[in-house]
Amino acid sequence: MYRYDEFDARFVADRAAQFRDQAERRLAGELTEDEFKPFRLMNGLYLQLHAYMLRVAIPYGTLSSRQMEKLAEIAERFDRGYGHFTTRQNIQYNWIKLDAAADILDALAEVDMHAIQTSGNCIRNVTTDHWAGAAVNELADPRPVAELLRQWSSLHPEFSFLPRKFKIAVTGAPADRAAVKVHDIGLRLHLNGSGERGWEVIVGGGQGRTPVIGITVRDFLPESELLGYLEAIMRVYNLHGRRDNKYKARIKILVRELGTEEFSRQVEEEYARQARPRAELDARELARIAAYFAPPAFEDLPRVSTTLENARLDNREFARWLKVNTAPHRQPGYAIVNISLKPAGGIPGDATADEMRAVAALARQFSFDELRVSHHQNLVLPHVKQDDLFAVWQALKDAGLATANVGLASDIIACPGLDYCALATARSIPVAQGLSRRFADLDRQQAIGPLRINISGCINACGHHHVGHIGILGLEKKGEEFYQITIGGSSSEDAAIGSIVGPGFAADEVPDAIERIVETYLELRLSPEETFIAAVKRLGSTPFKERLYATAEGR
Amino acid sequence: MSVLETGSILTGNRLRDGAVVYLDRTGNWTMSIDTAAVALEKAAEAALIRHGEAAVRNNLVTEAYLVAVTRENGTVIPRDRRERIRHTGPTVVYRAGTPLLIAAE
Numbered sequence: 235m236y237r238y239d240e241f242d243a244r245f246v247a248d249r250a251a252q253f254r255d256q257a258e259r260r261l262a263g264e265l266t267e268d269e270f271k272p273f274r275l276m277n278g279l280y281l282q283l284h285a286y287m288l289r290v291a292i293p294y295g296t297l298s299s300r301q302m303e304k305l306a307e308i309a310e311r312f313d314r315g316y317g318h319f320t321t322r323q324n325i326q327y328n329w330i331k332l333d334a335a336a337d338i339l340d341a342l343a344e345v346d347m348h349a350i351q352t353s354g355n356c357i358r359n360v361t362t363d364h365w366a367g368a369a370v371n372e373l374a375d376p377r378p379v380a381e382l383l384r385q386w387s388s389l390h391p392e393f394s395f396l397p398r399k400f401k402i403a404v405t406g407a408p409a410d411r412a413a414v415k416v417h418d419i420g421l422r423l424h425l426n427g428s429g430e431r432g433w434e435v436i437v438g439g440g441q442g443r444t445p446v447i448g449i450t451v452r453d454f455l456p457e458s459e460l461l462g463y464l465e466a467i468m469r470v471y472n473l474h475g476r477r478d479n480k481y482k483a484r485i486k487i488l489v490r491e492l493g494t495e496e497f498s499r500q501v502e503e504e505y506a507r508q509a510r511p512r513a514e515l516d517a518r519e520l521a522r523i524a525a526y527f528a529p530p531a532f533e534d535l536p537r538v539s540t541t542l543e544n545a546r547l548d549n550r551e552f553a554r555w556l557k558v559n560t561a562p563h564r565q566p567g568y569a570i571v572n573i574s575l576k577p578a579g580g581i582p583g584d585a586t587a588d589e590m591r592a593v594a595a596l597a598r599q600f601s602f603d604e605l606r607v608s609h610h611q612n613l614v615l616p617h618v619k620q621d622d623l624f625a626v627w628q629a630l631k632d633a634g635l636a637t638a639n640v641g642l643a644s645d646i647i648a649c650p651g652l653d654y655c656a657l658a659t660a661r662s663i664p665v666a667q668g669l670s671r672r673f674a675d676l677d678r679q680q681a682i683g684p685l686r687i688n689i690s691g692c693i694n695a696c697g698h699h700h701v702g703h704i705g706i707l708g709l710e711k712k713g714e715e716f717y718q719i720t721i722g723g724s725s726s727e728d729a730a731i732g733s734i735v736g737p738g739f740a741a742d743e744v745p746d747a748i749e750r751i752v753e754t755y756l757e758l759r760l761s762p763e764e765t766f767i768a769a770v771k772r773l774g775s776t777p778f779k780e781r782l783y784a785t786a787e788g789r
Numbered sequence: 790m791s792v793l794e795t796g797s798i799l800t801g802n803r804l805r806d807g808a809v810v811y812l813d814r815t816g817n818w819t820m821s822i823d824t825a826a827v828a829l830e831k832a833a834e835a836a837l838i839r840h841g842e843a844a845v846r847n848n849l850v851t852e853a854y855l856v857a858v859t860r861e862n863g864t865v866i867p868r869d870r871r872e873r874i875r876h877t878g879p880t881v882v883y884r885a886g887t888p889l890l891i892a893a894e
Contacts, residue, residue, distance in 0.1 A: 283871070661874075
């Protein structure tokens with residue numbers, strides 16, 4: 235893992251001290267809210283419906299046990315004993331007091347963490363594949379590049395006041411678990427015939443009120459040219475992005491308005507103007523950073539563990555969890571453990587301090603002190619010996635964290651919605667809870683197979699509803715919440731924006747509506763191997779619409 | 790016999806902790822919505838707004854705005870769902886067995 239050097243540590247500590255002064259001046263009445271608001275937002279402190287909310291950056295979703303324990307401590311000391319892991323691999327605390335916020339930043343700084351650039355019109359926390367460095371099909375660990383981008387973008391003076399927020403995602407694997415096609419910039423690693431690395435640069439993707447799949451502006455950008463090229467993109471955006479209209483200010487709108495060709499031309503022109511020698515410098519810096527992400531000291535183990543096989547045969551519940559929640563590891567004898575934060579009837583992404591500590595302890599004992607947050611709002615132990623999987627499962631079961639539903643119907647992404655969020659138009663969490671209870675039967679979930687249900691409580695789409703296989707968008711009309719359903723979305727390498735099936739539903743009608751969509755799939759799929767998304771692609775949305783509205787009264 | 794009144798109350802988030810507060814009949818900010826001053830006519834609403842602007846200037850609340858409510862038998866209920874949730878807190882309990890709400894200050 236990346237470790238702060240002296241400069242990083244001093245910088246973050248200084249920033250916390252600076253915020254303490256700003257908060258004190260605000261509390262003393264020396265700063266007005268209008269003056270203070272930009273300062274608090276630069277440190278991730280929002281004001282939500284019931285309290286201040288602090289969003290803490292988890293760079294590319296990677297945490298050490300010590301850092302997770304600090305997050306648990308903050309939840310207990312400064313919040314109500316829990317936190318919410320977000321769809322951008324961050325954590326949010328919902329019940330923060332302004333007079334305690336600086337103490338929290340100090341506590342975070344103790345473990346090389348902060349809340350900088352988790353808000354505002356800047357380059358936000360860079361996200362990546364939560365299986366980075368562990369996935370079996372990965373070409374290379376994307377985190378060194380993500381860290382390079384973090385360092386480059388952190389308080390970059392030229393990019394601190396962009397037309398709008400800017401999100402970058404990176405993947406080093408052909409299977410896209412980082413949703414790179416729906417980010418402002420998505421980077422996807424490729425290798426050429428000689429094994430050299432090049433990055434596909436995808437620009438102008440995004441969700442929100444205008445969902446767009448990004449376009450590829452470079453197929454194979456040499457790695458050493460990454461920063462220079464991204465800088466050129468940022469400059470074109472910074473110059474021409476629509477600052478006059480918040481709803482047209484994202485880069486996706488600029489790309490659309492200029493057209494792919496003209497946008498690319500301007501980027502290339504800007505790039506050509508840059509001085510060349512920096513590529514070598516960037517390559518040296520990347521090599522320095524990459525050393526921090528060297529694989530842990532894996533043991534030389536047989537590909538299959540007999541201990542594991544015996545446990546699997548002895549215990550069906552464990553066997554199910556193993557099948558659903560673990561994934562193959564690139565290192566023989568190891569596995570990736572996905573920890574679901576989606577118990578039936580639970581709040582997606584929420585974890586108590588005790589749960590955070592339990593996971594931190596498991597990471598320390600069984601996963602080289604490392605864990606991850608996924609944009610699906612789950613946690614990951616990336617490097618667990620197969621021999622240890624049964625012990626890990628038992629500990630997770632004791633902690634109430636062994637729900638075997640990762641990637642299945644009840645592994646629902648949901649934003650906080652109107653229960654917490656000042657922007658929301660409808661509640662998300664109760665809808666997610668209703669659905670996870672409806673689909674709680676694990677046998678049935680397995681029979682249905684891979685299914686992503688994503689719920690957002692407003693058009694800003696923090697719950698990624700546009701790219702859910704089934705998406706649910708909460709809206710409000712004449713004082714009533716209603717929910718618009720889309721199908722056919724995907725955030726992976728076959729990225730697609732879901733299409734609206736028809737009139738929306740009341741909250742209590744949503745589980746039945748989703749049930750009908752799922753039943754339609756089960757009836758029409760060619761075989762159990764044809765996944766929901768594959769069936770929707772083959773059939774189109776018509777049969778689902780027909781079945782959905784044949785018996786339902788849409789409104 | 791109960792009387793159903795409709796009117797407006799003044800709300801804001803308390804500067805120190807962001808807590809949802811309402812202006813009461815004595816001019817103090819309270820977390821108890823039932824003691825909020827209910828403006829039943831335009832002139833009273835205007836007075837509340839003026840009070841709110843002063844409270845923002847004096848850094849008691851971050852912003853202040855009117856909320857449409859009904860009052861019946863001393864119980865004040867916001868008409869809008871968002872404001873009802875702001876008042877009652879999240880409609881979801883964190884997780885079975887886990888206390889969510891701490892004592893109101």
